[in-house]
Amino acid sequence: MNQPRIPLRKPTASSFALNLVLTGFLVLTVVGLFFLDSKKADVGQATLKALDDLRKMLFEPVMEHLNWTEAITQLGVTLGLSFLTTLFGAILALFLSFFAARNLGNVAIGNVLKAFVAVVRAVPTVLWVLIFAIGAGLGAVAAVVGMGFHTVGYLLKAYSESFEEIDSGVIEALKASGASWWQIVFQAVLPATLTALLSWTFIRFEINFTTAVAMGAAAGAGGIGFDLFMASSHYFNIREVGFLTWLILLTALVMEIIATRLREANRLQG
Amino acid sequence: MHQLKVVQLTKYYKQAQALAGLSFEVENGEFVAVIGRSGAGKSTLLRCINRMIEPTAGQVLFNGTDVRNLRNRDLRRLRTGIGMIFQHYNLVHRQTVLENVLHGRLGFKSDWDGIVGNYTHAEKQHALEIIAKLGLDQHTYSRCDTLSGGQKQRVGIARALVQDPQLILCDEPIASLDPSSAKVIMDHLRTICREMGITVIVNLHQVDVALKYSDRIMGVKAGTLVYDGKPDKLSKKLIHEIYGTETGDLIDE
CATH class of the missing domain: 3.40.50.300 (P-loop containing nucleotide triphosphate hydrolases)
Incomplete structure (x- = not known):
C-alpha cells in the first residue's frame, strides 16, 4: 500500500530558494542560542526581574510628573499631529493617484510617480523627519512635513492600486457615453472605491498615530511621546511609563472601534 | 444620406x-x-x-x-x-439605479456639473420616465449590486436611452x-x-x-x-x- 506521494504543485527554483532560506533561519536561530553571552547575570533571576518590572508597569500605573489635564492635552497634541499629517498626505496622494493609476492616467507619468514614491517609502518615516529637521529644526514642523511626505508615498500606492482594481467596463461605459475624464473619476471611480480609500486612510492614520508618539520622543515633536521619553529616560519611572502606555493603547483601541464602525456604516449605506 | x-x-x-x-x-x-x-x-x-x-x-x-x-x-x-450596451452591464455597483441611468447625461454637461452630479430637473424627470418604461420603477433607488442580471442590463439600456441617441x-x-431575461432584453431593444x-x-x-x-x-x-x-x-x-x-x-x- 505504499503509494507515491502526489505533490500539489511542481517544485520551482523559487520554492527551493524559499525553503533554503527558511531552513537557514531555523539553523541560525538554534545555533545562536548556544552563543548567547549572558555575562555573569543569572538568566533565571533576570527573567523574574524583567517580569516584575512588566507587572509594575502594567498593573501599578501612576502619574507623578503630570496630571490628567496635561496628559489629555499632550495626547491631543499627538492626535493632532497624526490627524494633520494624514489629512495633508491624503489630499495630495488622492490628487496624484489619479495620474498614477494605470487605467486612468498616462502610463509613463504613472511609472515615474510610482518609482518616486517607492523611494520615498523605502526611507523610514523617522529619517524623513530628521532630513526635514535640517531645514525646519527639530520639532513639530519637521515632524508634520516628514510624516506627511511618507504618508503621500504610502497612500499614493494604496489609492492608485485601488483604482486599478475597479471594473474597467465602467470606465469604458462612461467614456462611450461622452463623459469627460474628470466626470469619470468622480462619478464612477471614486464611488466604486470609496470603502477601500477610507480603509487605507484609517490604517495610515493609525500608523501616523504611533509614529507621532515616537516622533515626540525622537524628534522633539512634543505630545505624549515626549512625556513617555521623559518618564523612561529622564525620571526612570517605570510606573509612569505604564500609565502612558495604557493611555496610548486605549486611544489606539478607540480609534480602531471608530474606524470599524465607519467602514460598516459606509458599506451599508453605500 | x-x-x-x-x-x-x-x-x-x-x-x-x-x-x-x-x-x-x-x-x-x-x-x-x-x-x-x-x-x-x-x-x-x-x-x-x-x-x-x-x-x-x-x-x-x-x-x-x-x-x-x-x-x-x-x-x-x-x-x-451613440448609446452603448455591454455584456457585463458595466454599472457602478455601489450607486443607485437612478444615479447609473443619469450617467448617460454626463456627456452633455460641463466638467464641474458632472463631477458634483448636478443634474437638472428635466433630466431627472426624463430618467425616471425611461426607468418606468423599462419596468424598473420599483428599483429606482436600489443599489445596482442588489439587482439580477436582467435588471442590470435594463439599467444599461436606460443609461443609453437617457442620452437620446440616434444609434445604440x-x-x-x-x-x-x-x-427568459434575454427575451425581455431583446424585446426592449426591438421596441x-x-x-x-x-x-x-x-x-x-x-x-x-x-x-x-x-x-x-x-x-x-x-x-x-x-x-x-x-x-x-x-x-x-x-x-x-x-x-x-x-x-x-x-x-x-
Whole structure:
C-alpha cells in the first residue's frame, strides 16, 4: 500500500530558494542560542526581574510628573499631529493617484510617480523627519512635513492600486457615453472605491498615530511621546511609563472601534 | 444620406489583423445583428464606430462626418449621440439605479456639473420616465449590486436611452443572461428600434435570436463581411461558413 506521494504543485527554483532560506533561519536561530553571552547575570533571576518590572508597569500605573489635564492635552497634541499629517498626505496622494493609476492616467507619468514614491517609502518615516529637521529644526514642523511626505508615498500606492482594481467596463461605459475624464473619476471611480480609500486612510492614520508618539520622543515633536521619553529616560519611572502606555493603547483601541464602525456604516449605506 | 457609412474599415492589433476592409451602410431605424465566432472582429467593429478603439485605416461616417477626424470635445459630442450596451452591464455597483441611468447625461454637461452630479430637473424627470418604461420603477433607488442580471442590463439600456441617441451599439447584450431575461432584453431593444426610431446594431452569439429579431444580418468572419442581407436569405450553409464549421448542427437552443 505504499503509494507515491502526489505533490500539489511542481517544485520551482523559487520554492527551493524559499525553503533554503527558511531552513537557514531555523539553523541560525538554534545555533545562536548556544552563543548567547549572558555575562555573569543569572538568566533565571533576570527573567523574574524583567517580569516584575512588566507587572509594575502594567498593573501599578501612576502619574507623578503630570496630571490628567496635561496628559489629555499632550495626547491631543499627538492626535493632532497624526490627524494633520494624514489629512495633508491624503489630499495630495488622492490628487496624484489619479495620474498614477494605470487605467486612468498616462502610463509613463504613472511609472515615474510610482518609482518616486517607492523611494520615498523605502526611507523610514523617522529619517524623513530628521532630513526635514535640517531645514525646519527639530520639532513639530519637521515632524508634520516628514510624516506627511511618507504618508503621500504610502497612500499614493494604496489609492492608485485601488483604482486599478475597479471594473474597467465602467470606465469604458462612461467614456462611450461622452463623459469627460474628470466626470469619470468622480462619478464612477471614486464611488466604486470609496470603502477601500477610507480603509487605507484609517490604517495610515493609525500608523501616523504611533509614529507621532515616537516622533515626540525622537524628534522633539512634543505630545505624549515626549512625556513617555521623559518618564523612561529622564525620571526612570517605570510606573509612569505604564500609565502612558495604557493611555496610548486605549486611544489606539478607540480609534480602531471608530474606524470599524465607519467602514460598516459606509458599506451599508453605500 | 446614410446614417452610418463604413468604408474599407481596417484594424490591426500590432501584427494581427482584426478587421480587413469592411464596408457597409446602415439606414436610420434599422435593426442590424452582427454574428460571427468569438474573435471574428465583432466587438472591434462596434467599438470602431464610436472610436472606443482607434481604426487603423478606412472611414466611419456618422451622419456624414468622419469620426476619425474628431478630437476631444467633438469626439465626446459624437459619443453622446451613440448609446452603448455591454455584456457585463458595466454599472457602478455601489450607486443607485437612478444615479447609473443619469450617467448617460454626463456627456452633455460641463466638467464641474458632472463631477458634483448636478443634474437638472428635466433630466431627472426624463430618467425616471425611461426607468418606468423599462419596468424598473420599483428599483429606482436600489443599489445596482442588489439587482439580477436582467435588471442590470435594463439599467444599461436606460443609461443609453437617457442620452437620446440616434444609434445604440450592443456588445453581446444577452450573453450572460438566462433565456427568459434575454427575451425581455431583446424585446426592449426591438421596441426601442420600432417605436423610438433608434438604430440598433447588436453583436450576437445566438443565431436564432439574430434571425428572429433583426431586419438585417451581417456575418463577420476573420474581419471580413461574408454575409450582409435579410435574415430569411441566410442559409444553413452560410451560417456554417460564418462559424467555420463543416457539418452538423450548431447549438442555438
